[in-house]
Amino acid sequence: MTLRRSAALSFLALAALTVACSEAPQAPVAPEAEVTGISEALRESRDLVIRLSVPAQALEGAGPVLVRIEATNVSTRSVSVPRWFLQDGELEEALFEVTRDGRSLPYEGMHVKRPAPTAEDFLTLAPGGTMHVTVDLQTGFDLSRDGVYGIAYRGQTGIGPTARLVRSAVQPLLLAGRLPKAVEVGEVTPMAGTLTFAGRCSSTQQTQIRASITNATTYATESDGYLAAIMSGTNRYTAWFGTFSTAAQTQMKGQFANIRNAFETKPITVDCGCKKTAYAYVYPGQPYKIWVCKAFWTAPALGTDSKAGTMIHEMSHFTIVAATNDYVYGQAAALNLAATNPTNARKNADNHEYFAENTPFKN
Amino acid sequence: MRAPLRCELTLPARVTSGDPIALTLRLSNPGAESIAFLGWGTPFEGMWTGPSIDVTRDGAPQPYLGPMVKRGAPSAEEYVVIPSQGVVTAELPLHEGYDLSRPGRYQIVPRFVLHDVVRGGDVRLPRRLDAMRQEPLRCPEGLLEITPRH
Numbered sequence: 475m476t477l478r479r480s481a482a483l484s485f486l487a488l489a490a491l492t493v494a495c496s497e498a499p500q501a502p503v504a505p506e507a508e509v510t511g512i513s514e515a516l517r518e519s520r521d522l523v524i525r526l527s528v529p530a531q532a533l534e535g536a537g538p539v540l541v542r543i544e545a546t547n548v549s550t551r552s553v554s555v556p557r558w559f560l561q562d563g564e565l566e567e568a569l570f571e572v573t574r575d576g577r578s579l580p581y582e583g584m585h586v587k588r589p590a591p592t593a594e595d596f597l598t599l600a601p602g603g604t605m606h607v608t609v610d611l612q613t614g615f616d617l618s619r620d621g622v623y624g625i626a627y628r629g630q631t632g633i634g635p636t637a638r639l640v641r642s643a644v645q646p647l648l649l650a651g652r653l654p655k656a657v658e659v660g661e662v663t664p665m666a667g668t669l670t671f672a673g674r675c676s677s678t679q680q681t682q683i684r685a686s687i688t689n690a691t692t693y694a695t696e697s698d699g700y701l702a703a704i705m706s707g708t709n710r711y712t713a714w715f716g717t718f719s720t721a722a723q724t725q726m727k728g729q730f731a732n733i734r735n736a737f738e739t740k741p742i743t744v745d746c747g748c749k750k751t752a753y754a755y756v757y758p759g760q761p762y763k764i765w766v767c768k769a770f771w772t773a774p775a776l777g778t779d780s781k782a783g784t785m786i787h788e789m790s791h792f793t794i795v796a797a798t799n800d801y802v803y804g805q806a807a808a809l810n811l812a813a814t815n816p817t818n819a820r821k822n823a824d825n826h827e828y829f830a831e832n833t834p835f836k837n
Numbered sequence: 838m839r840a841p842l843r844c845e846l847t848l849p850a851r852v853t854s855g856d857p858i859a860l861t862l863r864l865s866n867p868g869a870e871s872i873a874f875l876g877w878g879t880p881f882e883g884m885w886t887g888p889s890i891d892v893t894r895d896g897a898p899q900p901y902l903g904p905m906v907k908r909g910a911p912s913a914e915e916y917v918v919i920p921s922q923g924v925v926t927a928e929l930p931l932h933e934g935y936d937l938s939r940p941g942r943y944q945i946v947p948r949f950v951l952h953d954v955v956r957g958g959d960v961r962l963p964r965r966l967d968a969m970r971q972e973p974l975r976c977p978e979g980l981l982e983i984t985p986r987h
């Protein structure tokens with residue numbers, strides 16, 4: 475096992491970055507698109523051979539799924555690898571292509587924004603050298619269901635124009651006895667829908683999420699009722715959705731009825747695995763799964779940009795719920811959008827959230 | 838009149854169905870002041886975070902398949918700075934945001950909006966969410982032909 479730093483490499487990294495990064499006086503330019511994402515057009519490396527292994531062909535029960543990555547330099551020259559492609563522990567990149575019963579699984583782990591790499595960001599493998607690391611596949615993929623999984627490594631050597639794709643063969647793995655990571659405790663709540671947790675939510679987090687869904691249901695019910703009752707443009711309506719018309723009111727009433735219905739009757743999954751600074755995210759075409767991120771945990775339970783309001787925001791994004799967009803973020807911009815472009819305001823997720831939160835209170 | 842950012846979009850003209858498709862954005866600053874912009878919703882974020890492009894196949898709109906993110910306050914690291922006369926580029930796999938598996942003629946119409954744009958070096962970054970100045974980023978359209986795999 476060789477882990478020596480190559481001086482030649484810092485030059486290589488700098489050369490690759492000159493395109494994206496002229497002098498940056500204030501904030502570092504973020505060239506991560508060139509640095510971390512594996513460009514799909516890369517040629518394959520013949521220098522580095524990757525072998526995967528798992529503790530057993532079949533694993534029983536919940537718990538980590540450890541995959542050992544062994545990298546061997548089969549060429550006659552040194553090979554450099556950005557260290558995040560060969561790193562122990564938690565996944566920081568989409569390093570694997572994973573399938574379950576033949577269907578590919580999305581990468582759900584971290585996606586680290588990195589500054590310009592320096593020589594320290596590279597591992598060097600001498601000719602003939604081998605190294606290995608072990609990662610927990612669960613930190614990047616939803617392995618909560620039983621099935622036949624296929625795991626293939628997908629990393630790269632070098633960087634910039636000299637980068638090459640590195641792939642392994644597919645390692646099959648049978649997982650059995652894996653329960654959904656956590657299921658709602660059978661408390662009496664006003665919801666008929668079920669709530670499932672993913673991404674290793676702690677018990678405190680589960681409590682907070684459960685409360686946020688209950689509060690969001692209350693918000694949606696109140697908003698739905700309010701929109702049904704008004705006969706003209708109230709302060710609250712026009713602030714967030716602009717000029718009043720019966721057609722616009724009907725549209726908003728329909729969207730909030732859908733949001734309410736989803737909270738009350740649909741199976742919702744909340745995933746705590748996101749480490750981004752954002753509040754939350756969803757895939758609009760994949761109802762009703764919501765990932766909550768760092769800002770969510772420090773948000774208040776109710777009021778502006780609250781946990782409950784964030785749930786309204788995210789639920790409104792799903793195509794079959796209200797198909798909202800993120801035209802603008804934040805209260806000031808949302809108020810301005812309603813005043814200048816009501817059509818977009820009626821399809822902007824933050825406008826839905828702020829209408830529902832109604833903070834500061836408007837009649 | 839302030840000098841706008843100049844945007845160039847690069848796409849392969851023709852690919853075989855199932856092959857990866859990289860979209861490259863190259864922004865240059867022809868003006869005399871530096872320009873800092875928030876990378877949100879652009880390839881400079883390194884991932885798709887919203888439907889910032891209209892994609893149609895033979896005229897039919899194609900749904901956005903990526904995530905949509907509710908933001909917290911921005912951090913300074915989320916800004917990209919282009920010095921006067923400088924250039925930055927970023928690349929994203931288009932097929933990670935949109936379904937491009939079916940053969941056809943695809944039209945790629947960028948609708949990028951920069952959530953905050955700061956000209957000159959006097960403003961401290963990041964700005965608060967309610968002090969941000971949004972600007973559309975005008976980029977050329979692209980055409981892409983996806984041919985069947987044989």
Ligand SMILES: [Zn+2]
Pocket residue numbers: 787788791799800823905906907
């Ligand atoms: Zn959103």
